Amino acid sequence: MRFGILGQTRAWDHHGTEIPLGGPARRALLALLLARPGEPVSADLLAEEIDPDGPLSDHAVQSQVSRLRTALRAAADTAPGPAAMIERAGDGYRIDVPADAVDACRFERLTARGRAALHRGDGTEDAERAAALLREALELWRGPALDGVADRPSVQATAVRLEELRTGALEDRYEAALRLGEHRAAVPELRELVSRHPLRERPAGLLMRALSADGGQAEALLVYERTRRRLAEELGADPSPELTALHRELLQHDPTPAPAAPPAPLTSFVGRTAEVDEVAGLLRVARLVTLTGPGGVGKTRLAAEVAGTLNDELCFVELAPLRDGDGLPQALLNALGLRETGLQAAGAARAPLDRLITALTDRTLLLVLDNCEHVVDEAAALAARLLAACPRLRVLATSREPLGVIGEHLCPVGPLDDDAAVRLFTDRAAAVRRGPAPDPRLVRRVCAAVDGLPLAIELTAARLRTLDIDDLANRLDDLLGMAARGNRTADERHRTLRSVVAWGWDLLSEPERRAARRFAVFAGGATAEAAARVCETDGETLESLADKSFIRTGGGRYRMLETIRAYAAEQLAAAGEEETTGRAHALDLLHRFRTADPFLRGTAQLDWLPALSAEHDNLLAALRWAVATRAADTGRRLLACAATSLWIQGRASAVAPHASALLDATDVGRSARLPSADGEEYAVCVLLAAGDGPTGRAVWEAHRDAAGRALAEAWAGGERVGSLPAALLLWMMRNAGQDAEPAQVRAAFDVVAAQRTSPEPWARAVARYVSAFGALGDGDTATAERALDEAVEGFRALGDRWGTALALDALAGLAGGRGDRARAVALTEQALALTEQLGALEDSADLLVNRGDQLAADDRPAARADYTRAAELAASAGSADRLAAALRGQGDLALAEGDLTAAERLYTEGLERIDRHWIKSLGNQVRTLAGLGRVAAARGDHTTAQTRYAEAVRAASGLGPAAAELLRLFGLPEALAGAVSER
Structure with a gap:
């Protein structure tokens, strides 16, 4: 049930049907009660004011109340919820009705909400909200408030108040309209409002603003003059300061102001x-x-x-x-x-902010x-x-x-993405140099070197006036100063890259500058904790640097753009803090890797590996510092603690040059003197340094014996337990290569096999894994399979996915060797699922090649997909040996399909990349040489075929009794395969 007093008093049921109230007396009675809903009205007052012709008797009042009750009750009987009731209250009556059921109450609520939205002033959304609320409120009015009883003394004040609220709501609605740009539509209504209320200044001000916004400045000034005159004549008052200020602004208003426009672009807009x-x-x-x-x-x-x-x-x-x-x-x-x-100068000019x-x-x-x-x-x-x-x-x-x-x-606003950066560079390069577009690969390198910063790209591209793109790409370290002769028309801070960074650097406080220059040692960003420790600062300073765009946040790490880091590094050197900060960085990183290492051989692998992977660039930077400052002890310890994660993730080759440089500073190797305190770390450094190629082989020959003794001493027969069990596994695999002497292989095997009873469970699992290869060498596949099953069980018990994957891979090889390809593929896929979880790119590439080998006979498309994916992973990991295996697999498919040219090319490319010192490479080397022999034989070149077969025999001799079967499988003549058995 609803009631209305904003106009003639009326009532409606819940369907919206008007309730018949009867004559004027009953409407007046209801109006008097609704003027103050819920409050009692005395019977005497009702008797005085119901009928303007004279007071009613008590009986007449009671009769009118009874009839009104009957009318309301009849409507309430069909309505859900509580009904409006007229109750006796002391010596009078009251109407019990929800406040929102009375239109005047709803009007006041909506008006208050609309005014609140208007005063928030947070944008067009608030203005639109205010306009909607005020429009809804004003639509409730049907005439004068309390029409018919507004002159009664008891409600006269209420009627006046409601009318005043209505006028204020109108003003607020027009205010909202002006904020929404509806000046023209508001002018006629504002004119009417001003004519009805000529002494109200707010409608006059609103009309002046609307007229001025619509180009009617002269009429706006006329409105002010009329208002000023009426106020003076009728009230003897002057306009308010607000209206006067508006008038003054109109007088000063330039009808065609020219606010400053942004600088006109001279070049195209790219990438955003x-x-x-x-x-x-x-x-x-x-x-x-x-x-x-x-x-x-x-x-x-x-x-x-x-x-x-x-x-x-x-x-x-x-x-x-x-x-x-x-x-x-x-x-x-x-x-x-x-x-x-x-005019302002002659009078009392306002402050600039007031004028604004x-x-x-x-x-x-x-x-x-x-x-x-x-x-x-x-x-x-x-x-x-x-x-x-x-x-x-x-x-x-x-x-x-x-x-x-x-x-x-x-x-x-971040740097441009790679594609947008290349487009921007190419576009700007075309403006300074005619001819073919520069090589996109080199452009991508140049853009990456300057962090994809548009200004840096534009200034660098301008250097193509005098340099080729190849020169730019080869001088990436100099790009911070490359634009020293930049844009002469730019302001000073934008003329060179250095000036861009220096502009912001000068705005930093001294604690911020100190933290920023020390942060330059982080090549791969840093966690908040590491940054605070190495930079000797606090979180507030780091956050301030992030706020000022000197470092960036994301993924739980702080990072610094390379252009900024290069400048900060210069400041670090100028402050004489390079060595101390570099040492703090290296020691902090050493602590992090040392803490993580035990967790990399158990269930926590997946938690720790991503965190350590994020530190890879920092590791390389710390190793460069250790080499440059000849801090060999710190460098070797850092490498030793990082080795397990490097091997698992296939990143060991990245540190090989640094490991080799650290060994040059180690007094061991050719002198055969064994380090006393850090022998195990030294052995790991040798393993990491001994990569493929002449340098790696030279390192291996120079340090193998001393490193073997150091490792044997650290893991002496299980009585002593070293701190780096992963070194045992890698030592054995490295020592079993083609060029290894039998005595060296046996010595390495003994070191690892002695750990079968080690108190270190991971070392015991490794010993079982390695012993399987000893059994294979003796031709005992049953014992080998049992050992590998035990290794799988041991690694799984620890939650180590990497070790489990290695052992499953070996089991798959045994299954494939006896012709059980289905089991071989199933075991390989189990191992592959584990290495993919770890992000172990090199091991995943190995497994994909192995699965491709099993699938090649029956499903060449699937095998080709595996070899292709393996090549992609090997390239990502920088592993030449894994790429060689993938190329060999692709060569096998080409040979099977009769494409001798492609097969020879793939085999040759693969052979060039094989690491002959790595036990896992022997089988691939044999298969590649055998494949080249088969290609030559297919062409009728039997001399070359015999040469390749002989090379395969020599390589296969390191595989033991299994070699003859392998050679037969890959097409060597029976006599040559038998020769291997004799060897």
């Missing part, structure tokens, strides 16, 4: 279409958006492009020329075209504040003040750090 749409969309709902990012990332250009997509009036304010924030308000006035006038607020109060404007970082405090205060006072204003700021204003929406 999505960001333009994102920021423009955000500005439609937010009133303050700040583009943050390092210098040269393209914030200004992005802001200009965003502004061009919006329909608002635009003012672009360049703040970089300001020396301090004191002149900021005046700079905005100048940009808006609001110069000082003679007056000029922008009712103006729909996008204000772009460009380069706020050096006046960030003043820019933040000014933006907050203007946004609070000017509800139709929006601000787009660019800064290397946030303004820190409540309601600010941040849009970090």
